[in-house]
Amino acid sequence: MKVYFVMKNGYPNGLASVARVKSYSLGFKNNGIESEVILPVSSEKYGIHPKNTQACGIDENGVHFHYSSGSATRKSNVFKRLVSDIYGYTKTLIYILKKSKKDDVIVAYEGGVLWMGLLALCCHIKQTPIAMELNELPFGMSNETWKCRYKRLLMLNLVFPLYDYFFAISTSLANLAKEYSPKSKIIKVPIIVENKMEGEDWQDAPKYLFHSGTLSEQKDGILGMLQGFGIACQEMPDEDLYYFMTGTLETSPVAKEMLSIIERYKIKERVVFLGFLNATELRKYQKNCILTIINKHKTQQNTYCFSTKLGEYLYFARPVLTTAVGESTNYLIDNNNAYVIPPENNVREIANKIVYAVKHPKENRTIGQKGHELTETVFNCDYQTKRIYNFISNAR
Numbered sequence: 001m002k003v004y005f006v007m008k009n010g011y012p013n014g015l016a017s018v019a020r021v022k023s024y025s026l027g028f029k030n031n032g033i034e035s036e037v038i039l040p041v042s043s044e045k046y047g048i049h050p051k052n053t054q055a056c057g058i059d060e061n062g063v064h065f066h067y068s069s070g071s072a073t074r075k076s077n078v079f080k081r082l083v084s085d086i087y088g089y090t091k092t093l094i095y096i097l098k099k100s101k102k103d104d105v106i107v108a109y110e111g112g113v114l115w116m117g118l119l120a121l122c123c124h125i126k127q128t129p130i131a132m133e134l135n136e137l138p139f140g141m142s143n144e145t146w147k148c149r150y151k152r153l154l155m156l157n158l159v160f161p162l163y164d165y166f167f168a169i170s171t172s173l174a175n176l177a178k179e180y181s182p183k184s185k186i187i188k189v190p191i192i193v194e195n196k197m198e199g200e201d202w203q204d205a206p207k208y209l210f211h212s213g214t215l216s217e218q219k220d221g222i223l224g225m226l227q228g229f230g231i232a233c234q235e236m237p238d239e240d241l242y243y244f245m246t247g248t249l250e251t252s253p254v255a256k257e258m259l260s261i262i263e264r265y266k267i268k269e270r271v272v273f274l275g276f277l278n279a280t281e282l283r284k285y286q287k288n289c290i291l292t293i294i295n296k297h298k299t300q301q302n303t304y305c306f307s308t309k310l311g312e313y314l315y316f317a318r319p320v321l322t323t324a325v326g327e328s329t330n331y332l333i334d335n336n337n338a339y340v341i342p343p344e345n346n347v348r349e350i351a352n353k354i355v356y357a358v359k360h361p362k363e364n365r366t367i368g369q370k371g372h373e374l375t376e377t378v379f380n381c382d383y384q385t386k387r388i389y390n391f392i393s394n395a396r
Helices: 016-030 078-099 113-126 146-162 171-180 222-235 255-264 279-288 300-304 308-315 326-330 347-359 361-376 381-395
Strands: 002-007 034-039 056-058 064-067 105-109 130-134 165-168 185-188 207-211 241-245 271-273 291-294 320-323 339-341
Touching: 002 016, 002 078, 016 034, 016 105, 016 308, 016 381, 034 078, 078 113, 105 113, 113 130, 113 146, 130 171, 146 171, 165 171, 165 381, 171 185, 171 300, 171 326, 185 381, 207 222, 207 279, 222 241, 222 255, 222 347, 291 308, 291 347, 300 326, 308 320, 308 361, 320 347, 339 347, 347 361
Parallel strands: 002 034, 002 105, 034 064, 105 130, 130 165, 165 185, 207 241, 207 291, 241 271, 291 320, 320 339
Antiparallel strands: 056 064
């Protein structure tokens, strides 16, 4: 069996979806199963410093990847971009028709209604099983407009029934797949992490919290995190505590609100925006922080999804402060293997947990160690990909 991941994203550098595909592919490799990543269209915007430059190559885990369009960078001209995209999509379908076999599996990772439908139909022609990686509510990541609801309706009713398997990251998404594709085989695959991530030890590192992800209020609750940090700093004026965040303040949709909080609590020198970090730099910051916060609000999106970066923090035994929302509540216990607080009106609770983590370093480390144990079992990529292999083998 060979597993082909077809994803509309950048590779091998990127955010949560790239990390998940890498964990999948490494786990399959460790279980003796070959995998490959196919990217139909170019991902890097023209004129912006690219995260990815290779049109094809091998990632750090030895997994082959290639852009069907022939380039990682998008064209400068609108018409040329359209032609390049059509070429990339078409070439991907032809590649699958030529290369895939009946005992292989195609895993569709991201895409619109038309593309996901065409991909499934192509696999049916070749009689190659196709699975949908379901880690978000379809079209549920932006504002809930009529257009999003209409696209979701088409995806659920027309596309879902075309898929043989679903890899659902949460119980909510598994139930969604079961409702709209009752004949499909469904397996719940929670967040998974690589079992060989390495992070550099930071000698004489400052005492800091770390946030990797968006600087968004809707997705990551960034304002509450920042305000809680500001309150904690006021209550611990003698502590030399910092908050390192990936991304740039200027690109945040709530930049003005963030600046207002920074000024109100006089924490300008304590909040550091790091921009984009490569994998080596990211692991260093993840490994050496004293605490990380995942402040998910109780929204439609967060009810269905499961934060991938949670697994990365737990792998490095970093204590996680998160909210009681969605799938994580099935695994995390307050003051045991994580800090868990209510999802709304929780700024005071965030501040309290930060103060506790700083003032009780021994207990804080113990919570981090207990969280790490999840990455050796249920969140381990080798364990989960072995489950998937057995699941597919028994379903054939």
